[in-house]
Amino acid sequence: MATTVYLDNSATTPLSPAAREAMIGAMDAFGNPSSLHARGAEAAKMLRQARATVGEALGERFLKDGQLIFTSCGTEASALALLGTAHAKARRTANTILTTDSEHPSVEKNLCQLEKEGFTVVRVATRGGVLDMDAVRQHCTRDLFMVTMMLVNNETGARYPVEEVFALARAAAPDCVCHCDAVQGFLKLPMRVRTVGADLLTVSAHKIHGPKGVGALYVSERMLKERRLVAFLQGGGQEHGLRSGTENMIGIAGFAAAAAEGARNVCAAMAHMQGLADRLIAGLAGSEIRVNRPPCAAAHIVSITLPHIKSETMLHHLSAAGICVSAGSACSSHASGPSSVLLAFGLTPSEADTTLRISFSAENTAQEVDTLLDALHEGVRTLVRIKR
Numbered sequence: 432m433a434t435t436v437y438l439d440n441s442a443t444t445p446l447s448p449a450a451r452e453a454m455i456g457a458m459d460a461f462g463n464p465s466s467l468h469a470r471g472a473e474a475a476k477m478l479r480q481a482r483a484t485v486g487e488a489l490g491e492r493f494l495k496d497g498q499l500i501f502t503s504c505g506t507e508a509s510a511l512a513l514l515g516t517a518h519a520k521a522r523r524t525a526n527t528i529l530t531t532d533s534e535h536p537s538v539e540k541n542l543c544q545l546e547k548e549g550f551t552v553v554r555v556a557t558r559g560g561v562l563d564m565d566a567v568r569q570h571c572t573r574d575l576f577m578v579t580m581m582l583v584n585n586e587t588g589a590r591y592p593v594e595e596v597f598a599l600a601r602a603a604a605p606d607c608v609c610h611c612d613a614v615q616g617f618l619k620l621p622m623r624v625r626t627v628g629a630d631l632l633t634v635s636a637h638k639i640h641g642p643k644g645v646g647a648l649y650v651s652e653r654m655l656k657e658r659r660l661v662a663f664l665q666g667g668g669q670e671h672g673l674r675s676g677t678e679n680m681i682g683i684a685g686f687a688a689a690a691a692e693g694a695r696n697v698c699a700a701m702a703h704m705q706g707l708a709d710r711l712i713a714g715l716a717g718s719e720i721r722v723n724r725p726p727c728a729a730a731h732i733v734s735i736t737l738p739h740i741k742s743e744t745m746l747h748h749l750s751a752a753g754i755c756v757s758a759g760s761a762c763s764s765h766a767s768g769p770s771s772v773l774l775a776f777g778l779t780p781s782e783a784d785t786t787l788r789i790s791f792s793a794e795n796t797a798q799e800v801d802t803l804l805d806a807l808h809e810g811v812r813t814l815v816r817i818k819r
């Protein structure tokens with residue numbers, strides 16, 4: 432197989448050797464962590480250690496029981512956060528949910544459901560990747576029930592000021608629940624869950640060189656004490672009763688190994704990816720390709736708009752050269768019509784249709800960026816253009 436230049440790390444990342452090794456080890460330690468015999472105790476110990484490791488990667492050294500719930504993916508963790516809070520008996524009377532107009536579908540679709548159930552959802556604009564803070568201030572009232580905001584946007588790389596928003600929300604409505612979808616920020620930039628100020632925070636293993644099919648929800652002590660979260664998967668009461676079902680021990684072992692490694696290297700990785708992004712942006716300067724760079728952006732995601740060339744056409748051209756990138760986000764490839772995130776950024780539908788996302792990991796090299804630049808410039812010279 433020809434060498435692949437993999438630049439689609441926001442869709443998923445390759446499994447790290449450490450994660451792979453931990454998963455192979457976990458295949459033999461087959462016990463059920465809920466069993467009371469020796470095999471169960473062995474698995475329970477592994478589960479405890481994995482929970483502590485992921486907690487530490489989130490900046491929390493001493494998690495209490497129930498503060499880190501393993502789930503089947505980031506999508507499930509956010510669904511638990513949003514629906515589990517909205518449906519809790521301890522729910523207060525406030526009714527407004529504050530969010531952005533560019534959340535991932537795993538948040539947005541649950542918000543649509545909550546709207547049907549009677550909540551008022553306010554989606555603040557993120558034009559140019561900049562959150563409208565005046566609108567945030569205007570909507571931070573006593574009626575705030577919840578704020579849900581992503582740390583880093585998966586299509587544009589915009590880094591939203593969640594810390595500031597959560598602080599404003601709490602000042603206006605002390606009971607308000609603050610949820611952060613940190614799937615694209617976790618271990619891509621230094622982040623501590625306490626500093627973010629989240630009551631609930633979603634992460635996913637496969638974006639940090641862990642396996643697919645495992646995620647986690649961080650839960651603050653306050654949420655647990657006040658019983659403000661209820662499970663939607665009922666059963667054996669695993670994961671502190673918040674997510675029944677026997678834990679995916681192999682996936683969790685891989686998640687913990689990837690998180691430990693990622694936490695050790697986060698600053699160096701970020702600096703390296705920033706170098707790659709700068710190189711890419713410099714290499715596009717003066718060309719017909721426009722970079723959609725928010726003023727505050729994570730290092731690993733670069734969105735570009737092509738001159739009248741459909742993103743799919745360029746994607747296939749790059750793919751033929753062994754280069755993997757994506758058009759918008761991988762999950763939006765199932766959706767019809769232009770990406771709502773790119774429209775929220777301020778692109779026209781036809782610009783959104785000609786936009787690609789390049790996303791790095793610490794494993795990528797300057798040479799790979801140069802290969803991409805050569806292929807992009809060649810594509811711009813040779814590929815068929817559409818009418819705007």
Ligand code: PLP
Pocket residue numbers: 441442504505506507535537581583584585612614615635636637645646762
């Ligand atoms: N949130 C964001 C911002 C994402 O980018 C993704 C995946 O692309 C998810 C949530 C969903 O994570 P998972 O694939 O683990 O369900």
